[in-house]
Structures are given as C-alpha cells and as structure tokens.
Amino acid sequence: MAERALKPVPNDQPSGATYRLSKSRFTSGLQCHKKLWWEVHEPDAIELQPDKVLQDLFDQGRQVGEAARQRYPGGVLIDLPHSAGAARVAATQKALAEGAPAVFEATFIADETFVAIDVLERQGDGYRLTEVKSSSSQKDEHIPDVAVQARVAAACGVNITAAEVLHLNKEFRHPDSGDLFARTDVTGPVAAFVAQVPDEIARQRKMLAGPLPDVPVGLHCFEPRDCPFMDRCWPDAPDHIRHLAGVGPKRTAAYLARGISSIKDLPPRDKLNFTQRRQLKAMAEECLIVEPTLARELVPFTGPRVGFLDFETIARAIPVWPGMAPWQQAAAQFSYHERQPDGTYTHAAFLAEGPRDARPPLVEAMVRATANAERVATYTAFEKTRIRELQEAVPELDAELAALEAKLIDLHPVVRNCVYHPDFRGSFSLKYILTPLVPELTYNDLVIVDGRVASVEIARLLFVADKIPRQERDRVRQDLLNYCERDTWAMVKLVERLGELAGTHTRPTP
Ligand code: SF4
Structure with a gap:
C-alpha cells in the first residue's frame, strides 16, 4: 500500500548495475522516469522524507489495511520486515501450500520486481488478488498498481483468476450504517494492462542503470499525485x-x-478573463491594482458588529463521530473575532478535547459567540459548507445555525474581483494575498502555519492523546489556538487594509 511508496526496496541492488523494482517503484516510474530515478538513487532526499501530513496518510492507510483484514477469517499475515525479501517469499509459499484461505502481504519476486499483495484469496483452482485502498472510490491509477502485482505473482506460478480493489465505501456512516468497504472488480482492465508490464519493467530497469533521464515537466507532475520534486524541475x-x-x-x-x-x-x-487581464496589467506595471468597485463591495464588512470566523477540521479515513462518512471533514476548532461599536475587537475560540463528538459543544460555543453579530465574514465558502454539515450533526441547534448561515459574508470574492498585486502569483488564497497586502502580519512566529498540518495535529490530540506526553499536548494545543486565531485576525487586518485602499489608493483598470 501507499506507505511503501517512498521507502527503499529491500535487498535492493543485486551486484552489477541492475536495480530491483517494487509495485510502488513501478507505478512511480509510470508517472515519470525522472521521479523514479531520484527515488532510487537519492532515497534520503529531503523531498522524500514524509512530513506530518504524509505520515498521517500512511498511518490511516495502515489502519484501513488492518480493518480490511478482519473480513478474511483464517487469513495468514506475512509478518516479516520488508527487508527480509527471501524469507517473506518462503513464508508466502508455505502459507499457500498449507491451504490458507487468504494470505495478507503475500510476497513474490520475479523480473527483479518485488510485490507484496494486500490480500491473496483462494478461489477454486486459483486466487483473487485484492488491493486495499483508503480512497473512497476505485481510480484509474489503481489498474497498473494491481497489474504489476498480478504479473509478478503469475510469473511465480500463481493462478490469478480475479482482481479487485477494496476501497472505502462513501455511503458508510459511523458507527455502523452500511459496510465500511466497497469492492470494485478490476479483472478486465488489469488483464488488459498486464501485457504492457514486462516491457515497462525492462524500460525502467534500463533507465535506472543510466544517468538521470531528461523528462520535461507537464501534467504528469500532478497526476496521479503531486510529484515531490516539483521544486527541482519547475x-x-x-x-x-x-x-x-x-x-x-x-x-x-x-x-x-x-x-x-x-x-x-x-x-x-x-482570450483571458477579467481577473487574468488585471493580473497581466499589474505584472506589466509592477503595481497594485484596485478596482473602483472595491469601496462598494467592502460595505458589508465595515459596519460595527461584524464578526470574522474560521474553522479547522479533522478528516479521518475511518470516520470517528456519528453520521460521518469516510474522509468527511468535520469542524473541530474555530476562532472568532468580532468588531465592537467602539472599534475594538473581542475574541472567542474553541478547540475540541478528547475523542468524543466535538460538534455539539463547538456549535454551542459558536452560536453563543456570534449571537450579537450583524454579519459574519469568512474567507471562501468553506465555513458555510461546514455550518450546513453541522446542521445535520447537531439538529437541536439547527435554527441557530441557519440564523448564523444567513449572516455569512465572503471576503474572498471581494479580493478576487477588486484587487491584484503581482506577488499574488495568480492565487487569491489568504496565505498568498496576506503578505503583499498586509506585510506587517506574518505567520513566521507560529509553529503551525498550514491548515493540513493543523488538521493532523487536532486528530492526534483527540485520538492518540495517551501516546503524547502531557507537555507536548499542551504545547500543540496552544500552537493550534495561535494558528486559528491568526487566521481570523488576518481577515480583520485585511479588511482594514482594503478599506485604506478603497479610500485612498484606488487605481482603476480601464
Ligand atoms: S516534477 Fe515532473 S518532471 Fe520532475 S521528476 Fe517530478 S514528475 Fe518528473
């Protein structure tokens, strides 16, 4: 599964200039030979060291894999390190010879290619090969992944009669509504792809024995997933x-x-759209451009009793709170600033604690904090979507949430419609526009500066708190509070700055 993708393959290079592949190397090479070359020749590259977000993905993939195994009673796990390639192959042969109904991590090596099959399940005279994925659908990219396993197993004499992807079921709801997994049969597409596998293996091994290949950048840098070497190539x-x-x-x-x-x-x-034409003009003239419409668009944000709301969320492969689907986001933290009639700001915050459903207490705190606001500003419609989800999760406060939703106003289109600075670099995300517009406000003093990291850290605090020392728990909690508060304060300062621009620095485009 995915967690092996970035690790060196065991028993790596046989003597001489030949290189062993794995299913993750094979699929990586299908995306880009240059990427595979770096993964093999520079396994310690900084770009390949998993950050907290990637590590969390690996951990969740592992949890999904373990949950999937519960479906195969009597299955035998090849529980040896991946570095013990020959021993794993021997243990697999033994389990198959002894008639195990299913073998987990069944290991085979052929064509100098190592594969460990998530589930190899006996079916009559042959075997069904199952790849377990933590995604909530079967994707095109899974076909070559399964095909290389089928090819290597077949080359080792295993009669593969069917292939499937066992992925998460998007219809499942915590705790037990429906099946957590859904199966998609991929026997046909895998059979069609298998014929290409030996030639591609040969191409990749030949390429790895040579110098770094020259591959131009393109769509393959993003698909099926972002390449970690973008900064080297782009x-x-x-x-x-x-x-x-x-x-x-x-x-x-x-x-x-x-x-x-x-x-x-x-x-x-x-043909370029209006935003793009404004961008080209700002770049050509190296200046900030402000449309004359800014003052009008800013009006709803400038009265007293305007609030500024931001959520941080969790998203777990195996859902954790009632009614949640796999990977569904759920608000677990908010920060809220509110402008008072005297021009000062009050602040309220909430951060979940413990594994129990945080949505009811979050909603109660948020409804209380926003009760007096005339309008509540967000940056993008993300918060609106989460509030609608909260209406389902906390139906007893449905009316209060509907009232809050009716107060929401979005600052993102105001910036996109009215302002462009060359340093936006084509993006209107808060992190991109903040420095050019409000240079005195940065995130440089914060430990957490990214919403994806915040999400992973919240989940860690909520669900594995017992594995984190008390001191670290307190520190991470404070880091999260600081981060979310900075996001709403950034909106406050952004509106102030936009107000100055609307009043004094208007520079219309033709
Ligand atoms: S950035 Fe693109 S060209 Fe460079 S290694 Fe990655 S996929 Fe290949």
Whole structure:
C-alpha cells in the first residue's frame, strides 16, 4: 500500500548495475522516469522524507489495511520486515501450500520486481488478488498498481483468476450504517494492462542503470499525485504560465504543449478573463491594482458588529463521530473575532478535547459567540459548507445555525474581483494575498502555519492523546489556538487594509 511508496526496496541492488523494482517503484516510474530515478538513487532526499501530513496518510492507510483484514477469517499475515525479501517469499509459499484461505502481504519476486499483495484469496483452482485502498472510490491509477502485482505473482506460478480493489465505501456512516468497504472488480482492465508490464519493467530497469533521464515537466507532475520534486524541475519564475490566475495543472500543461511557458508569451489573441487581464496589467506595471468597485463591495464588512470566523477540521479515513462518512471533514476548532461599536475587537475560540463528538459543544460555543453579530465574514465558502454539515450533526441547534448561515459574508470574492498585486502569483488564497497586502502580519512566529498540518495535529490530540506526553499536548494545543486565531485576525487586518485602499489608493483598470 501507499506507505511503501517512498521507502527503499529491500535487498535492493543485486551486484552489477541492475536495480530491483517494487509495485510502488513501478507505478512511480509510470508517472515519470525522472521521479523514479531520484527515488532510487537519492532515497534520503529531503523531498522524500514524509512530513506530518504524509505520515498521517500512511498511518490511516495502515489502519484501513488492518480493518480490511478482519473480513478474511483464517487469513495468514506475512509478518516479516520488508527487508527480509527471501524469507517473506518462503513464508508466502508455505502459507499457500498449507491451504490458507487468504494470505495478507503475500510476497513474490520475479523480473527483479518485488510485490507484496494486500490480500491473496483462494478461489477454486486459483486466487483473487485484492488491493486495499483508503480512497473512497476505485481510480484509474489503481489498474497498473494491481497489474504489476498480478504479473509478478503469475510469473511465480500463481493462478490469478480475479482482481479487485477494496476501497472505502462513501455511503458508510459511523458507527455502523452500511459496510465500511466497497469492492470494485478490476479483472478486465488489469488483464488488459498486464501485457504492457514486462516491457515497462525492462524500460525502467534500463533507465535506472543510466544517468538521470531528461523528462520535461507537464501534467504528469500532478497526476496521479503531486510529484515531490516539483521544486527541482519547475522554474520558480513569478511569470511562469502556471501562475496565471485560475489556471490549474491541465491548462498549464496545455499552455506548455503550445510552447507558452511564460505569462508574457501569451499571444494577444488568446482570450483571458477579467481577473487574468488585471493580473497581466499589474505584472506589466509592477503595481497594485484596485478596482473602483472595491469601496462598494467592502460595505458589508465595515459596519460595527461584524464578526470574522474560521474553522479547522479533522478528516479521518475511518470516520470517528456519528453520521460521518469516510474522509468527511468535520469542524473541530474555530476562532472568532468580532468588531465592537467602539472599534475594538473581542475574541472567542474553541478547540475540541478528547475523542468524543466535538460538534455539539463547538456549535454551542459558536452560536453563543456570534449571537450579537450583524454579519459574519469568512474567507471562501468553506465555513458555510461546514455550518450546513453541522446542521445535520447537531439538529437541536439547527435554527441557530441557519440564523448564523444567513449572516455569512465572503471576503474572498471581494479580493478576487477588486484587487491584484503581482506577488499574488495568480492565487487569491489568504496565505498568498496576506503578505503583499498586509506585510506587517506574518505567520513566521507560529509553529503551525498550514491548515493540513493543523488538521493532523487536532486528530492526534483527540485520538492518540495517551501516546503524547502531557507537555507536548499542551504545547500543540496552544500552537493550534495561535494558528486559528491568526487566521481570523488576518481577515480583520485585511479588511482594514482594503478599506485604506478603497479610500485612498484606488487605481482603476480601464
Ligand atoms: S516534477 Fe515532473 S518532471 Fe520532475 S521528476 Fe517530478 S514528475 Fe518528473
């Protein structure tokens, strides 16, 4: 499963200039030979060291794998380190010979390629190969992953008669509504792909024995997942075409395919939207552009009793609170600043504690904190979506949540519609626009500076608190409170700054 993707393969290089593959190396090589080359030749590269977010993904994948095994009574786990390749192969052969109904982590080596199959299940004269995924659907990228396992097992004499992906079921609801897993049969697409596997294995092994291959950047850098080596391959130029506002990986790749790598190379006849035209003008003139509409759009944010709300959430593969689906986000923390009639600000905050459902106490605290607000500002519609989910999770406060939703106003479109600074680099996310617009307010003094890290840290505090020393728990809690508070204070300062711009620095575009 995914946790092996970034680790060196056991019993790695046989003598001579040949390199052993694994299923994760094989799929990595399918994405990009250059990426695989670095993974094999620089396994200690800084880019390959899992950060907290990636480590959490691995941990959740492991939990899903363990839960999946409960479905196969009598299954035998090949419980040996991955470095013990030959011993694992022998243990697999023994389990199969002894008639185990299912073997977990069944290990085979052929074509200098190592695979450990999540579940190899006896079925009549043959075996069904099952790949367990913590995603909530079967994806195209799973096919080559399963195909390389099927090819290697078959080369070792195993009669694979069926292949499937066992993934999380998006219809499941905690604690026990429906089945946590869903199966998707992939026998047909895997059989169609298997024929390509030997040639691709040979290409990858030949490539690994040579120098770093020259691979141009493109859509493959993002699909099926972001490559960790982007900073090595992609130019950092602020006018790179990928920084054109509203352009994602697909359109970036399409521009590159047309030979357009810089925003200044855009042909004049290319159609650009209003935001992009404003961006080009700001870049050409190296100045901040403010539309004359800013003052009008800012009006709802400038009265007394305007609040500023921000959530942090958890998202767990195996859901943890009543009614939640796999990977569903749930608010577990909020910060709230409110402007008072005298121009000062009050602050309220909530951070879940302990594994029990945090949504009812969070909603109670939030309803109390926002009761007197005339309007409540957020940055994007993220909070609105979470509040709607909270209405389902805490139906006894449904009316109060509906009243809060009716007060919400979104600051994000105001910035997107009215302001552009060349340092936005095509993004209107709060973290990108804050420094250019409010340079005195930074996150540099904070330990947690990223919502994904905050999410993982909250989950750690809630669900594995007993494994964290008390002192560290207190420190992480404070780090989380500081981070969320900074997000709402950033909105406060942003509105102040926008107010100054609307009043004094208006510079309309034609
Ligand atoms: S950034 Fe793109 S080109 Fe560079 S190694 Fe990754 S996938 Fe390959």
